[in-house]
Amino acid sequence: MRAWRVYAALVLLLTRCLQTLAYAPLSDDTLKHRIPWPETNDFDIHNGPILAPILVPRVPGTPGSLEVLNHFIKFFGNELPDWTISLQNSTSKTPTHGDKNVPFHNFIATRHPPWVSTGNAGYLTLVAHYDSKYTPEGFIGATDSAAPCAMIMSAVRSIDAALTNKWAAMESQGFDLDLDDEQSRGIQVLLLDGEEAFQSWTATDSIYGARSLAEEWDNTMYPAMSTHKTMLNSIELFVLLDLLGSGENLPIPSWMQNTHWSYQHMAEMEQRLRKLGLFKSDAKQTWLTEKEKKNDGVFQQNIMQDDHIPFVARGVPTLHLIPSHFPREWHRIGDNAEYLDIPTVEDWSLLTAAFAAEYLELEGYFDPRPQALRAARDEL
Secondary structure, three states: OHHHHHHHHHHHHHHHHHHHHOOOOOOHHHHHHOOOOOOOOOOOOOOOOOOHHHOOOOOOOOHHHHHHHHHHHHHHHHHOOOOEEEEEEEEEOOOOOOOOOEEEEEEEEEEOOOOOOOOOOEEEEEEEEOOOOOOOOOOOOHHHHHHHHHHHHHHHHHHHHHHHHHHHHHHHOOOOHHHOHHHHEEEEEEEEOOOOOOOOOOOOOOOHHHHHHHHHHHOOEOOOOOOOOEOHHHEEEEEEEOOOOOOOOOOEOOOOHHHHHHHHHHHHHHHHHHHOOOOOOOOOOOOEOOOOOOOOOOOOOOOOOOOOHHHHOOOOOEEEEOOOOOOOOOOOOOOOHHHOOHHHHHHHHHHHHHHHHHHOOOOOOOOOOOHHHHHHHHOO
């Protein structure tokens, strides 16, 4: 029995090592001329098609919450029809609602190669919460986390066509797809409900949707002989965006030792995009400041409470993109649409798209941008 445990541990370690290597950098040409930028008005705070509909109070169980949920469903249905959409629903009592059960709705959108059967795909999972705080009344939560939701939506739209191109090319070229686990990799978006505490943050008054989803997926078994045992096991990397978009240039540390490699890759991409002049914001310093930190350095993964907690507790590798010092309007009524720095929001969307494209090895599968767009951006 002990020998089998050692063998299983070695297999798990090898799998994790291979995941760190399965990351193909994008060329400068792809970054400059091929990967789609966020569209001009995506993040307009008044009528932008992605961000504006989220900039409303959206406390769980209220009409505003359902409006935003319907916005997600319509966006993916219209803009990304090849994605599979589902909801994970739960209810819970809260300190502010007495005996009433409050409903929580997690939005899930998934895409994986068409030849991969249930249980055999692993996912890059991009995550943000979409609910807003119960108090103060009328709280929007633009950085917390309307803008991160919009960043993810824009980012996955930017890489969707390249995914289609890659998978079509692989099928047409007759690869033995069943023998290549890396080519069974897909992408998943989780927009979670109920992150905010209704009264004060405790283990039971917070992350309602995340706790429900992690528990359900941990107990949802795939068919026997599948690559992954449960739905939770299929998450290769859980990338959580939170408190982003204020324009305050707040530093984001590397919180997790076991995913420091992914932080370093994203930090490298941030530096490249800045060097190539592709960011629109006027940030004077990089956001991801710990690229050079060693693996034996200090990682404070237990300090920051967020939606990742029930996933990390179950062994899900997590890249947590949240500043160590919160925006000055955190949990204040001033965290509204006007508080956002839209160039920063656009830059985070581009960075997220580029990171995902490298993780999914999409170099060579992006179509050239129209010449007019290239020329206009090259003049910046």
